[in-house]
Amino acid sequence: MCILWLGLLTACGPTPAPRLDPMLPPSASDLELLGATRLCDAEDTVVKSWQGLRYEQVPWGSGEQLQRSAQSGQPDHDRFYFFNDEQRLVGAVFRYNQGLSLKPYPVLRQTLSELRPSSTFYIDPTQLLSQEGARSAVLYRTGDYTSTTQYLVLETEGDPTLLVASLAIDPYEQLLSSYHETFLPELNRSRSATPGEPSPEADQSDDFLGLQQFARGEAALFGSCGTAQPAIAVEAYRRSIQHGLKDEARIAEAHHRLGLALRDQSQLADAQRELEQALSLRPNSPVIISNLGRVLAEQQQASRAIELFKRALVLAPNYPEARFHLAQSLEQIDTRRAIEEYETYVALVQGIPREAKRIRFVLERVKRLKGE
Structure with a gap:
């Protein structure tokens, strides 16, 4: 069991349908998260489906975040949608303020029982030495070939409670996980957690913009939204390198991926130069x-x-x-x-x-x- 600040909520993919593919983990769910919306939908398409609902737009690095707080018609949870530079939905997080009992969702409960926990967290490590002790939550991960779905579940006896669910196309999973405790329901945040709405600026690492462009490049290069877009990948990897990345291995990989995208554009001399730069960092x-x-x-x-x-x-x-x-x-x-x-x-x-x-x-x- 890891004694960690729980805010490690990461990215995921659309609510998956039951799959027979033996290469994929169980993913069936009777809890609908995105509704008619799907990952990779255009921002305009997503917003049109919200007619009559209030939402807030805030910057998310070079992209945008739309926040829908709990409202009278939907009082149980807050929703956060993340869009990239191309205004495509790359991830979403659903925060259940009072916790959502999973008793009415037998299919999801069965799926969770078949998944190996990804991590176990103490929700509030400051309570470890208290008389009541600290409660723990379990993070489950599933998904398909291009996206990941995560469920953060409070394991209470006989009645598992969902605290947060998240989805994202795979390149953005690590990026969205940087929010830490800000996506926890308020009643489950540790005493040191900052109250209020999650802020894209508050928890960003020094190289957030570089990481965001790297994820954008990955999604474009490998066609996470259906079609590879090497021209966008070239621009994104170059911007990632320009913004800066702290991890030398990631810098090398940015040059490597840029080389692959340039090769796909038939720019072979430039591709060779980038690959040689990558090789100098990872020989x-x-x-x-x-x-x-x-x-x-x-x-x-x-x-x-x-x-x-x-x-x-x-x-x-x-x-x-x-x-x-x-x-x-x-x-x-x-x-x-x-x-x-x-x-x-x-x-x-x-x-x-x-x-x-x-x-x-x-x-x-x-x-x-x-x-x-």
Whole structure:
């Protein structure tokens, strides 16, 4: 059990429907959070669905936060919606001021019983030595391939009580977790917690703006809202680096991701420069080494690319991406070795659904290289 200030509420995704995918955790819920709204909806679309309801707009770094406090028609909880620079909904937090009994929600209770607790917190560590002792709450995490849903539950015997629920597309999960205790219902905040509404400015770390742009870049690069947007990713990663990041590993990753986004824009020389910068900060990262090799291969620098792929495999022998790209680079130089690398790649990724298309391509290439 962690003795931590509970404000660690993080991001999540839309209320998931029951799933049969064995790769995903249980996520079925009969507690509707977003209603007809969905993550990635445009801000205008979200606001139109709130006709007649009061809300407040406040800055959230370079984005915006909309707050709907408890009202007469909806007295049980406060709602906080977070929008990025493109005015897309990237996360939401729901704070239940009196706690929400989960007795009327058997599907959600069943889901929580099947999930392993992510963390356990003392709600008010100042009460640890008191006669009553400190109450604890459990954080459960679930979601799908692009988003995360979290439930913060007060585990009272026979009647679990929901304190906070949150959802976000994955790149923003860590970012939203920076609010700490400000999202706890007032009756559950520790005595040292600041009263009042959560303020996007109050709990921001020194590199909040850099982290926010990094999350924006991730969402754009990997298509968290359905379609990859490499041009937006390039802008976001550059702004992230300009704003500054405290963690050197994160700085390296920002240069790495910027290199990938530039490659997707066919700006290979710029991509190479960013990947080399990332590698100078993390010289033993097989992923960065392999991706630099890919960019060099696309610039017809096969010998340097092969050296990098081999170097990546020394560091991570079971890294399938490096095996695949090494095989491609060897086809015109060492056919036998290329076949071996292709076959090793297939052995490493067999049974992984997302690799199925590439496996078919590799098997066809092996046939041709063997002259079959």
